[in-house]
Structures are given as C-alpha cells and as structure tokens.
Amino acid sequence: MTTPAVKKIPRPIPTPNAYMNTAPFWDAARQRKLIVQQCPRTGKFQFFPRPGSVFTGRRDAVWTEVSGNGTLYSWTVTQSPWPGHEDRVPYVCALVELPEGIRILCNIFNAKTEDLRIGMPVKLYWEELEDGTLYPAFQPA
C-alpha cells in the first residue's frame, strides 16, 4: 500500500497591493532598498505600511529610504511551522528595531541561534524567494 502524496502548500509569496498601494515598497526592494512610510507632519515613521499616517489620520505619508541597520528586539526559534514553511524548520522569526523608531517582523540569516542576543546589531539581508521577489530579512552586523 502506498501512502497518498501530501499536497505541499508552497511558501507564501508576498502579494503586493493586497490591501493598499504597496508597489513602491516592492519596487524599492527589487533594487535592494528598504523604504518605510514617514509622516510629513510629525516626522515619525510607521511600519507595516498604512493607507495614511497613523499619527495624524492624514493620507500624506511618504516613502523614505532607511539604512536597515538595527538591533535584535526579540526572536523565536520556530519548530512548528506556518503552512508552507515546513522545509525551513527550524527557522528564526524575529522583531528587529530600526533607529527610525519602528520594528520589522523578519527572519534572521547567517547566525547560530545560540549566538543570538537581544540588543545585538543586525543589518539588512535580502532573501530571494522562489519567484525572485527580494524579501527583507536581517543578519548579524
């Protein structure tokens, strides 16, 4: 008796413009540039992207490039994967804090989990997904 083949769900690929215009973010990513929304009235940054500024409610947030140099805020070693990530187990999901005052949910590459420390400096790492999308991740600086 053969075991029926389990249909594997592919790793989720980001779908730009799913709920608002995020095309500029992904266009910049293709050039390995990380851009983040900034509120022109308060100067504050926000992430993930929103339709308007969460600080004023006005629809005038602008995209600003950031360096992508940050620090590790927290991390978790994923043993039980989200669907589509089975092949990657174990993998590290993390929150990285940028000096602009935002945090990004991401994966950490090129690091042993035993070397990870909250507060350690990290820098951008562009992961190439199956369809060629460049997805922002981080690695030790």
Added chain:
Amino acid sequence: MSKNKDIAIVSYGETKIALRTGRSAYDLASEVFEQILEKTGLEPKDIDGLAVSETMSETHNPFYSVYVAEMLGITPRWNQVTGLGGCSTIANVARAASAIRDGYCETVLVIAADAQSSMQTPVEQGAQRFEFQYPTGLKGPVGAFGLMTQRYRHLYQLKDEALAKLAVTQRNHALLNDNACEKLRKPITEQDYLNSKYVSEPLRMLDSVMVCDGANGVLVTSTENAKRLGLKKKIHPVAYSEISSYKSTEFTAEIIDTGFSVVGPDALRKAGMSVKDVRMLQAYDDFLIALMLVMEQVGFCGPGEASDFILSNDFSFNGNLPLNTGGGQISAGQAGLAGGGTNFVEAVRQMFEEGGTRQIPNPVNAMVTGIGMIPYGRNWGVSNVLILEQ
C-alpha cells in the same frame, strides 16, 4: 462606593469541549440555549435580546447573528455581534447591560459557539499578513507569544517551575470538569511540562491551547425582571473595562506591556475593589505567559514578579486565589472563538455554587478577563476585564 446591581446574570449553559465534532456553531449554540431554557423555565418568546460572538467557523456569513436568532427561534428587539476574539463574550455582557438599561430589550441571550476544529480550511484574516507576516513563517499566535516570552526572559526572571505550576494546577482542574476535552483529561506533572517540546522556542506545547469545538452562554436581564420571573440564582456584573489597539501607534513600545495595564486597574476602581478583594481569577489563557502578564499588569504583583507570585500562592479551587477552576482553555480545550466564554461561564457556575467537586468556598466575586486578536509585532489587540459580584 455603592455598586450598581441593577443587572443580573440568571443562568448559563455550556457544551462539552471536543475535538473535530463535525457539528456546526448553530448546533452547538442550540445545546446551550436548551440548557438555559430548561434551567430557567423560560420559553424562546421570553428572550428579546441576542448578543453573539464572532466565530472562526461561521465568520464568512455577514448575517451570522440574524441566522442564530432564526435557528434558535427567537425574535430579538436588539441584536449584537461582537468580533473581539476572546474578548467578545464578556464584552457582550457589558453591551447587553447597556442595552437593557437603555430600554432596547429586557432579557438577553449572550452566546458564543464555534466549530473551529471542524473547519476544512482556515479563515483568512488578510490585510497586511500576506505581505509582511506569512512570508516570514511566524507561527501565528504561537510565534507571537514565543517573541513575547523571549522578551520577558530578557527583562525579568522567568522561572520555568512557575509556568509548570500553572500548567499542573489547571490540568488538575480539568480532571474535575466533565465539560473539558477528553483528550486533555489526563494528569500531568511539572516534569511533563518541562519536557514538553518547543513549538516556537522558548514557547512549549504545554504552554499553549489546543483548538476544539464548543459553545457557552448566559442569560442577562434586569435584576427587577429576574425577581418578577422568580429566578432564584443571580449574580451581578458590577464593573467592566475594555481597550483595543493599546499603544498601536507607539511602534517601539515594550511588547510585553499590554492593555491590562489600563483595564485591570480601571475595572478594579470601578468595582471599588483592590486585588486583595478578588476571590477568584477566571483569566483568559491562550498561553501560560499571558496569565503572568495579566497578573502583573492588573496589579496582583509588580512587573517581573509573576514567577515568585505564582510560586507563593495556591491557585487550586480550594486555594487562596482560585484560578481557571474549569481547567482554563489550556487544559479544557479552546472552543475556537467561543473560548472567551469558557472561563467566564466557569465563574458564573462557581458563583451559583454549582462547581461540584471543584467548588470554590465562599464565591463572593470573580474577576474574568479576555484577550482578543494577535496583531503585527505587538502582544494582543484587545484586553478586557469584567468583575462579577453576588
């Protein structure tokens, strides 16, 4: 402070919590409704208000609460659906109290039912998740609480034996609860907790809930009407506080600082109580670490002191601060989004002195809490607290 006891909870019902029943939320809700009618002697026509909790299994239906009325055979003059996740049930008690006070209706069925573990495909919450969460593989709430636990360990001392004590205490309660999921009604030891495998390290399997099916509900009316109907059992919701999207625009706020910093002290102030007056804590438990954060932020102990607080108090049903005496969701099973009603209905049961072999002596009051929705990069989306008194 004189407390307003013009609103009463006069009955409750609850199904057994079970895995993959293949039943629908409507069928589960009907079982709760029948129990409430049988206990009170009321008929469907006596109920003129309905407040339901949003589900996972029926959330694709934008008219869910009207369908519930149709299915159960009631004709509400006030109908509310609340989508605050695990906060919905106690939020609905507060909303029902307001509706009764405003004269929209007199007797409200507050009901939550969900067949989440019987669903074929998961519900898609969408929005930013497609672009900024799913590609990372964060394991939903398990991943988010893994990040929180790591952060707590960094800032404070987190003693594994405190988490183990909570796990064992709640499991012992589930052993005494016939409505708890059978798969979970097996004794565990503190060592079992410590040996439990990591799902999103440092979060363990035994830190976490198991998604099941189930339903629960209560009947809320004015105290005056309860007397008129000759209903003997009644307890009173005396204080309520709720907050959504706490610090959501402070992008570098500490992720273990939750909305309970606001709603815990606020609910106690409204009830004219201090934490020392709380007779039982029926607290929303999706993960054990959430109980520690709630204890600290409501004010049972200071920041970072939860481990020692847990190790120096007895949370069993006959202890000094009974906690989740039905087993909590972690040991009774999470009835999908109806899980927010599980510990609440246990509070009502205890205050009616129907706790059986796990009855809390002198159940003068209860604090019930809710946690709802897991947002991007923070803790949780909604926090609420309800205080009940005799």
